[in-house]
Amino acid sequence: MDNGSEARPLAGRPLFFCGIGGSGMLPLAQIAQGSGHAVAGSDRSRDQGRTPEKFAWMEASGFALFPQDGSGVTSPDQVLVASAAIEDSVPEVARARALGCERLSRAELLSRLFNAADVSVAVAGTSGKSTVTAMIAWILTVAGRDPTVMNGAVMKNFVSPETPFASARIGAQGVFVSEVDESDGSIALYRPSVGVLLNVSLDHKSIEELRGLFGDYLAASGTAVVNLDNEEAGALAARARSVVTFGVRAQDADISIEPGTIVQTDRGIEAVLVDTRRREAFPLIVPMPGLHNLANAVAAIAAARAIGTDVGTAVHALRSFAGLARRFDVIGTSPGGVTVIDDFGHNPEKCAATLRTLKATPGRVIAFFQPHGYGPLRQMGEELARTFARELAPNDLTIMCDPVYFGGTVDRSVGSERIVGLINDGGGQAEHIPSREACGERILALARPGDRIAVMGARDDTLTEFARSILARLP
Numbered sequence: 001m002d003n004g005s006e007a008r009p010l011a012g013r014p015l016f017f018c019g020i021g022g023s024g025m026l027p028l029a030q031i032a033q034g035s036g037h038a039v040a041g042s043d044r045s046r047d048q049g050r051t052p053e054k055f056a057w058m059e060a061s062g063f064a065l066f067p068q069d070g071s072g073v074t075s076p077d078q079v080l081v082a083s084a085a086i087e088d089s090v091p092e093v094a095r096a097r098a099l100g101c102e103r104l105s106r107a108e109l110l111s112r113l114f115n116a117a118d119v120s121v122a123v124a125g126t127s128g129k130s131t132v133t134a135m136i137a138w139i140l141t142v143a144g145r146d147p148t149v150m151n152g153a154v155m156k157n158f159v160s161p162e163t164p165f166a167s168a169r170i171g172a173q174g175v176f177v178s179e180v181d182e183s184d185g186s187i188a189l190y191r192p193s194v195g196v197l198l199n200v201s202l203d204h205k206s207i208e209e210l211r212g213l214f215g216d217y218l219a220a221s222g223t224a225v226v227n228l229d230n231e232e233a234g235a236l237a238a239r240a241r242s243v244v245t246f247g248v249r250a251q252d253a254d255i256s257i258e259p260g261t262i263v264q265t266d267r268g269i270e271a272v273l274v275d276t277r278r279r280e281a282f283p284l285i286v287p288m289p290g291l292h293n294l295a296n297a298v299a300a301i302a303a304a305r306a307i308g309t310d311v312g313t314a315v316h317a318l319r320s321f322a323g324l325a326r327r328f329d330v331i332g333t334s335p336g337g338v339t340v341i342d343d344f345g346h347n348p349e350k351c352a353a354t355l356r357t358l359k360a361t362p363g364r365v366i367a368f369f370q371p372h373g374y375g376p377l378r379q380m381g382e383e384l385a386r387t388f389a390r391e392l393a394p395n396d397l398t399i400m401c402d403p404v405y406f407g408g409t410v411d412r413s414v415g416s417e418r419i420v421g422l423i424n425d426g427g428g429q430a431e432h433i434p435s436r437e438a439c440g441e442r443i444l445a446l447a448r449p450g451d452r453i454a455v456m457g458a459r460d461d462t463l464t465e466f467a468r469s470i471l472a473r474l475p
Contacts, residue, residue: 010037010112016073016101017041018082018092020063021054023152023459024106024181025081027168029063031113031150034170040064040072042092051461054165070095077101081109084184107186110150110178115191117148117176121303122190124217125198125233126210127349128296129179132198134324135300137169137177142317143309146171150178153344156322175307182213188220194306195221198299200232201349207232215239223306227299228253246302248295252276255302255311257284262294266361269294273301275311282315288323290357297321328357331467334474337449339363342467346372346458348383354454355391363450365396366443370436370457371403374412377419385419389426397446398423398430401439404460440470447474 017029020041033039040063046055047068059065066072070091073080080096080103088094096103104112114120123133130153137149138157149155149169158166180187183205195217200210215236218224224240227233228250237243247253248262248271258272258281266289273284286297297318304314323329324344331340341358345351351369358365367388371377377384388398400416416432423430433439443453455467 010079010109012036014038014040014075014078015109016078016080016092016096018068018080018086018090019043020065021045021051021058021461023167023461026054026058026165027150027152028081028106028110030168031148031170032109033062034148034168035113035173038064040066040078042066042068042072044068045461054461057164068092073099073101075099075101079104079109081106105184105186107181107184107189111186111189114150114176114178115189116173117193118174119176119194119307120190120192121147121175121177121194121196121307122180122192122217122221123178123196123198123303124180124182124187124214125196125227126182126201127347127353128198128292128299130324130344131293131296131327132196132299132303133177133179135296135318135321136196136303138321139300139304139309139314139317140175140177140307141169141171142320143304143313145175145307145309147175147177148173150176151324152179153327154325156324157320180217182210182217185213187213187217190217191220193222194225194303195223196225196299196303197233197236198227198296199230199349200236201230211236218243225299225303225306227295229295244302244306246298248291248298255298255305257294257298262291264289264291264360273298273311273315275305278311280311282312284315285319287319287321288328289360290328290353292353292357293328326464328354329464331464332471334471336475338447338451338453338474340467340471340474341452341454342464343454343456344458345369345454345456347376347380348387351384351456352387352391354456355387358452358454359391359393363452364448365392366446366451366453367392367396367398368439368443368453368455369398369400370460370463371400371416371419372458372460374403374405374415377403377416378411378414381414381419382422385422385428386426388430389423389428392428394427394429396429398428399439399442400430400432401436402434404457436466440466443470444473 021043073095229247246255261272345354420432
């Protein structure tokens with residue numbers, strides 16, 4: 001089976017996505033369909049009866065869905081799109097191999113579509129990629145650039161009855177905006193016109209590996225857009241051929257924030273943004289709370305400037321930015337005054353941003369955390385534990401269930417109980433309850449007026465349903 005050679009053109013060929021309902025695969029399938037490909041796929045979650053409304057919408061939108069039994073792979077002309085981590089024993093993979101189908105990873109297909117665009121904007125970094133990608137997408141849409149957008153989260157500005165799962169936007173072929181991933185090394189496949197680097201910190205790889213990957217990425221970008229507030233990112237700016245810098249604290253950055261102008265509320269954040277090269281200032285209003293979202297906005301504005309969009313237009317567009325599903329997404333507040341928040345936080349930096357936003361306003365925090373896998377938990381568990389112990393107060397509580405597991409051969413010998421022990425050893429207050437359902441019961445028993453319950457985790461669409469179920473049962 002071919003593993004992604006550029007020799008065979010993709011135009012007009014049918015694509016089959018293994019795991020088509022996933023947060024990374026679904027938007028790519030939408031973009032591929034919008035580019036004229038016939039798209040089919042299978043998903044273990046569909047076979048298990050999870051999120052049926054999503055798969056019903058996909059079928060209604062023209063995606064041909066099959067059980068994950070190989071029955072959807074029928075022709076050697078099909079291209080199998082599957083994660084490199086998918087085992088050869090999966091029926092679609094075995095069937096595609098037997099037929100001689102070309103196989104591409106998600107990143108290989110995405111990079112082919114992305115690199116073909118006249119103007120391509122990539123967003124990289126350990127955290128904040130999805131939000132900044134959505135902000136850039138909204139700025140360019142307001143500016144009339146009609147971008148095609150690949151995101152890993154639902155962008156609320158683009159949600160409609162026809163597109164309830166708007167993690168992609170199908171626009172003109174000329175401008176393509178996408179977040180790009182370093183965790184599997186696939187960031188090396190992209191050749192962006194504009195390459196944004198938000199931050200460099202420990203997640204799936206060592207700092208040494210990340211420096212190499214992100215440095216090469218900046219060198220491959222026509223113009224790099226780099227965060228000077230992040231020491232690791234700033235140090236890599238020298239690798240860029242052309243650079244636009246940004247930062248909230250870095251006063252020497254091209255796009256920065258006037259000191260002393262930041263005002264935070266539980267509904268958003270305001271500041272005075274400065275274009276230092278042109279000596280212009282703009283009142284910036286971001287309708288999302290948290291200093292990290294101010295940093296995200298500054299990054300998006302710097303990226304828009306690098307593309308040639310007027311800074312004033314970019315600032316104005318963000319006033320109507322609606323945010324992302326599962327990014328500090330307030331599900332609601334119960335009659336008794338308990339607020340439930342659904343959040344994608346799953347690595348130390350993302351969790352720290354969420355917890356700091358919560359602690360910027362009064363009220364106890366009950367942080368429920370579902371690790372998104374045994375491998376990532378082993379890699380970043382100690383730093384994750386330090387984050388929860390450091391960011392939460394003594395009267396706050398972290399509750400962790402076992403890591404998400406949908407099958408496979410991953411080593412499950414190290415789990416959540418180790419992380420809970422480290423949080424408690426670090427001065428925090430944490431409990432390990434293996435079952436998510438039992439965690440929900442415990443949260444309901446503990447909740448009192450004024451509490452904020454944060455449901456945190458990634459790679460599991462049912463976490464939003466879990467958050468809603470808690471809110472529905474609160475007095």
